[in-house]
Amino acid sequence: MHRLFVALELPPLVRDALLAVHGGVAGARWQRDDQLHLTLRFIGEVDRHQAQDVSAALGSVNIQRFALSLGLPGTFDRRGRIDTLWVGVTPQSEVGALAKRVDSALLRIGLPPETRAFVPHITVARFSRIAGPLEGFPAAPLPATPWDVTGFALWESRLGHDGADYAVIERYGSHYAAL
Numbered sequence: 379m380h381r382l383f384v385a386l387e388l389p390p391l392v393r394d395a396l397l398a399v400h401g402g403v404a405g406a407r408w409q410r411d412d413q414l415h416l417t418l419r420f421i422g423e424v425d426r427h428q429a430q431d432v433s434a435a436l437g438s439v440n441i442q443r444f445a446l447s448l449g450l451p452g453t454f455d456r457r458g459r460i461d462t463l464w465v466g467v468t469p470q471s472e473v474g475a476l477a478k479r480v481d482s483a484l485l486r487i488g489l490p491p492e493t494r495a496f497v498p499h500i501t502v503a504r505f506s507r508i509a510g511p512l513e514g515f516p517a518a519p520l521p522a523t524p525w526d527v528t529g530f531a532l533w534e535s536r537l538g539h540d541g542a543d544y545a546v547i548e549r550y551g552s553h554y555a556a557l
Contacts, residue, residue, distance in 0.1 A: 385415040402514030406503035418477040435483040444472035448520040464499035
């Protein structure tokens with residue numbers, strides 16, 4: 379079985395800006411450089427044949443170049459407890475449209491639709507036990523780090539003792555270009 383997701387790769391300049399703000403938040407498990415990405419669609423566990431279908435379907439997704447920049451930080455919580463710290467991107471409309479095209483391609487091969495609202499973000503830290511506000515992380519947008527998005531990738535996630543290891547399986551278009 380393969381645990382798959384579709385995501386944007388981030389150029390080094392963007393990853394460096396995100397890595398530079400790591401630290402100073404109690405209980406944070408910071409994402410490593412190789413874990414930083416912007417998820418377009420989580421697929422989940424599929425067998426080898428389904429993985430091949432996913433790869434072929436993604437090849438039909440039309441992507442046109444658009445620019446993104448890092449935006450405001452935010453959090454996700456589970457039952458009132460913060461479990462994820464993330465940084466958003468701006469503008470959100472074009473990356474949202476790409477996520478919809480990816481979802482449509484996956485629907486055509488029989489995968490169920492994504493039911494959660496798409497919130498374009500880059501996870502920077504995860505938490506096991508945190509209940510209150512985050513102190514020590516910038517509340518304002520990070521430094522401007524614009525980049526052109528010209529493609530996306532199919533990734534595989536392997537869960538281990540030290541968190542998840544991610545590997546790009548296939549790229550569609552060119553994954554990024556610096557402005």
